[in-house]
Amino acid sequence: MSTDEKDAPPRTARTRLAVAGARATTESVFGARPRGDRVSNRLFLALLLLGLAVAMAGLATMIIWAIVEGSPRLNMDLITNGPSTLNIDQAGYRPAILGSIYVIGGVIALILPLGVGAAVYLEEYADKSRWWNRLFELNIQNLAGVPSIVFGILGLAFIVRQPLGLGFVPAAGAITIALLVLPTVILASREAIRAVPPSIREGSLALGATQWQTTWRQVLPAATSGILTGVILAVARAIGEAAPLLLVGAVTFVTFDPSFFSPGFTTLPTQIFDWAGRPQEQFQVLAAAGVLIMLALVLVMNSFAVWLRNRFEQKW
């Protein structure tokens, strides 16, 4: 008898109250709302759009300014020629583009293993109850806020001079910039590794895989897209750095193609910075055109990274 009642649609006072409550909640969320709520809703949306508009307007102004200002110099000379003071109208960014590619290539080659390695240690191996592991974490977070010029001084003192003693070469610039952006990569990679569901690890370990096999074959492939996001952010910051590179030897007049371990290189931001401050108007046009080259370079690098990231996108 009692079981029959349970199987039938319940019509007790308690369930009626519950249904009424649910209905009221649904109406308050999806139904017609008071005027005040609607206004504040609109206001909030307007605020969001305003934020987006300001960001977009700033970016658009800069790009349009660079195109208008730099358009007289948008030709092949710009990427095939070196700098020139005698013949400004034919000067170009060839050594600067190559220098930037070398430095950024070096940065990527360094931050991928180091950044991911540090993140794997901190997330998968480190015992959080040990004080030194907590100290590492704290310091990495603090390092992310250190001004870039400080890394430049560090690079000059320890990488260019003793003990590494590399000299004023692109490799020294790459190491310095890599140290600068490493915290970004470590923090992003840790987030990505933490987002991998524990069930994946537990399943792998339960099947007899070692911790290393689990990390390398399950956790890292699953975290790759998040790690790549961190690398994109880091590279975007690295490519725009000028101040620390000036200290570790980026000069402003190199006519030959650089090579990774020999002195005499420059990068796009240092070259643009130098030319923008020259008295001759042709140099300022050249600087604006250089901004466009840099935007194009960032776009190409980031598109490749986004494509890579989408390949690794993982769904559970």
Next chain:
Amino acid sequence: MKISNARRRLAPLAVAGAAALVLAACGGDDGNSDDANAASDDTANSDNSSDDDDQQDDQDDDTQDSAGDLSGSVVVDGSSTVAPLGEAAAELFMMENPGVRVTVGTSGTGGGFEKFCNGETDISEASRHIKDEESEICQTSGIAYEGLTVANDALTVLVHPDNPVQCLSVEQLNQIWAPDSNLSSWDEIDGIDYDAALDLYGPGTDSGTFDYFTEAINGEGGAQRTDYNNIGEDDNTGIIGVEGSAGGMFYVGFSYYVENQDRVKALEIDGGDGCVAPSLETVQDGSYSPLARGLYIYPSDSALEKPEVLAFVEYFINNADPIAEAAGFIGMTDEQANEARAQVQTLVGG
């Protein structure tokens, strides 16, 4: 299944990593072989260097026949003001000596001397003379040098084109820029009847231009009123400021005036012997005083032992006029050129 899948997915990364390694390795090879070339050429050239020495005296003209087969590198760093000069010199020099690699950096006069006295550069460019504390560092590391004047510059005082004032004396400039000055309007300056708010622009305190101007006008390097628009290192900002302000005033190197003559006006300066406008002639004959200054390069004795550095320095001095013109500066006088040659001789011979 899962494993091979992961492997396949990681393949592009592995390829990218391998490419990076190959790139780095190639770079390394290039570096080594360059160094090797440079070293072997150095030895090959060392027996020519005595010939070069003999020829120096009659190398007053542009041609340097024996220098075409030079190779190696010349590392120039220092003042960003002097950099255009070094770049023009490097460019002309490399046209005749394609085997030599000259690089020009802009660490600033102070930063340049820091590297120079550490033996890391061959030539340091400077918009002021070396300071005592800098030369002490050079001495401790055993680096001997000479400061060669390679061009002249006129610190030019710029105002708005509609400003009726034509000339200011050093005393009037001092009245405006003195550390304790609180003038806020042009008609507060002695002898000036122009009703406009004084709107001052000046370079940052790290700049050699700032050091020179304060020394010449206020009698003490670095002493100047602090309530002015500090435009840092970007001199074009000062031009824009003066162009848009009826009572604006800005002091800057001559080349910035030459490039912006349609936007700003240069004042004549009365250093005690009447008003003199900044120009090539007045700077070279010494009448534009006290705001005419020299621009310097400091080669080290050890660098001058390398034939390519010696050839570059000589080329710089012998072709000072076209180099200065290309860079927007004022060339040397004959006396300055002769003095610079004599200084090189003492470094090489001594």
